[in-house]
Amino acid sequence: MNLVDSTQVNSTLLSSETASSERTLYPYVTGTSVIGIKYKDGILMAADMGASYGSTLRYKSVERLKPVGKHSLLGASGEISDFQEILRYLDELILYDNMWDDGNSLGPKEVHNYLTRVMYNRRNKFNPLWNSLILGGIKNGQKYLGMVSMIGVHFEDNHVATGFGNHLARPILRDEWNENLSFEDGVKLLEKCMRVLLYRDRSAVNKIQIAKITEEGFTTYPPYALKTFWNFSAFENPTVGAEGSW
Amino acid sequence: MTKQQANWSPYDNNGGSCVAIAGADYCVIAADTRMSTGYNILTRDYSKICKLADKCVMASSGFQADVRALQKVLAARHLIYQHQHNKQMSCPAMGQLLSNTLYYKRFFPYYSFNVLGGLDNEGKGCVFTYDAVGSYERVGYSSQGSGSTLIMPFLDNQLKSPSPLLLPAQDAVTPLSESEAIDLVKTCFASATERDIYTGDKLEIVILNADGIRREYMELRKD
Numbered sequence: 319m320n321l322v323d324s325t326q327v328n329s330t331l332l333s334s335e336t337a338s339s340e341r342t343l344y345p346y347v348t349g350t351s352v353i354g355i356k357y358k359d360g361i362l363m364a365a366d367m368g369a370s371y372g373s374t375l376r377y378k379s380v381e382r383l384k385p386v387g388k389h390s391l392l393g394a395s396g397e398i399s400d401f402q403e404i405l406r407y408l409d410e411l412i413l414y415d416n417m418w419d420d421g422n423s424l425g426p427k428e429v430h431n432y433l434t435r436v437m438y439n440r441r442n443k444f445n446p447l448w449n450s451l452i453l454g455g456i457k458n459g460q461k462y463l464g465m466v467s468m469i470g471v472h473f474e475d476n477h478v479a480t481g482f483g484n485h486l487a488r489p490i491l492r493d494e495w496n497e498n499l500s501f502e503d504g505v506k507l508l509e510k511c512m513r514v515l516l517y518r519d520r521s522a523v524n525k526i527q528i529a530k531i532t533e534e535g536f537t538t539y540p541p542y543a544l545k546t547f548w549n550f551s552a553f554e555n556p557t558v559g560a561e562g563s564w
Numbered sequence: 565m566t567k568q569q570a571n572w573s574p575y576d577n578n579g580g581s582c583v584a585i586a587g588a589d590y591c592v593i594a595a596d597t598r599m600s601t602g603y604n605i606l607t608r609d610y611s612k613i614c615k616l617a618d619k620c621v622m623a624s625s626g627f628q629a630d631v632r633a634l635q636k637v638l639a640a641r642h643l644i645y646q647h648q649h650n651k652q653m654s655c656p657a658m659g660q661l662l663s664n665t666l667y668y669k670r671f672f673p674y675y676s677f678n679v680l681g682g683l684d685n686e687g688k689g690c691v692f693t694y695d696a697v698g699s700y701e702r703v704g705y706s707s708q709g710s711g712s713t714l715i716m717p718f719l720d721n722q723l724k725s726p727s728p729l730l731l732p733a734q735d736a737v738t739p740l741s742e743s744e745a746i747d748l749v750k751t752c753f754a755s756a757t758e759r760d761i762y763t764g765d766k767l768e769i770v771i772l773n774a775d776g777i778r779r780e781y782m783e784l785r786k787d
Contacts, residue, residue, distance in 0.1 A: 469576060
């Protein structure tokens with residue numbers, strides 16, 4: 319809070335700095351990991367629908383997988399409000415591109431590059447968009463899957479994951495992913511990753527959403543819960559023998 | 565209570581090692597393709613080598629987002645140069661431009677560690693080595709990045725370049741043949757990969773000579 323006050327003092331001294339009082343100094347409402355993979359016909363992504371306010375599970379039905387234009391799919395973790403602002407930027411980008419009315423449309427590669435520049439530009443202003451983004455898509459038979467971080471680090475790969483997904487999901491994906499995964503096998507692989515995240519990531523919730531993008535377009539599936547098993551003997555009485563615990 | 569929330573830094577270190585060796589009529593530039601953050605590997609196949617002009621190639625490690633911004637600035641400046649002079653920029657000229665571009669951001673630096681390799685106007689191999697804020701030097705060989713502390717002393721030992729203090733100045737190019745230089749680079753990276761966690765996955769080697777430009781790849785340890 320002190321930081322916010324001091325920038326307001328500065329803004330009276332330097333009138334051009336008025337906008338600096340709106341910097342995100344830390345995130346408020348955040349979403350956890352997103353996973354994306356290439357499969358036979360396009361791109362598959364999975365994310366849960368929880369949004370945390372610090373460590374409080376504040377919202378339980380937040381969509382974090384959204385279509386962008388005709389060929390792309392965007393998944394986001396991090397600050398939800400910043401994600402919604404990014405969606406507004408993209409809506410405008412797609413609209414203005416559409417107004418050329420020349421039959422051309424932005425593909426996933428172009429959208430990813432745009433996001434890359436937006437994220438890096440905001441970090442240069444010391445006012446970052448607090449997100450890790452995954453952008454996937456397919457255009458003219460070319461599959462594309464890339465990532466951008468809060469400070470503009472970006473790359474392409476066959477499978478990507480944000481946050482905890484980088485620790486827990488990517489090792490599984492490196493073992494089991496292959497180029498010719500069918501839709502069913504792709505969903506099974508994503509569910510396996512999401513289940514591990516559900517067990518070990520405290521901010522994950524058991525309400526997940528899967529979305530795909532193919533040459534035919536974007537499809538999102540109704541949210542559902544994963545089957546879990548909590549009856550392992552180690553879970554039964556976790557504090558037994560722990561002196562002073564309840 | 566101390567502050568208990570996420571915080572951010574505008575910089576990251578994405579690791580990686582770069583090497584360049586100049587010979588009498590060739591230049592070898594190499595870098596690994598691993599990109600990391602902390603103990604995570606982000607991807608195993610990201611090229612750190614950028615062709616800036618016909619006879620000029622840059623290998624960069626450090627903060628990937630800054631590296632890409634730097635590459636874009638240099639590409640744009642080179643395009644303007646081509647329109648104004650109707651020719652490709654020479655490697656020594658690009659060397660000076662890179663230094664100026666880095667120093668331009670002296671007080672919010674590009675966190676990038678570069679080696680520039682190529683052929684000069686006589687067709688001789690040349691290597692320029694930099695720090696993040698633009699001080700640079702023409703040398704016979706150099707290494708930058710996370711594995712440079714392991715690679716540089718090995719190159720010193722193998723190549724024994726003449727002291728820059730000698731008068732009259734001695735030529736800095738290495739006495740090796742092109743294929744010997746390529747082998748030396750492969751050995752450097754095979755060894756650096758053993759001890760540096762930020763170096764590995766794959767080695768990309770670019771060879772410049774009178775015939776043009778050529779690329780070679782070698783697999784490295786993936787652990």
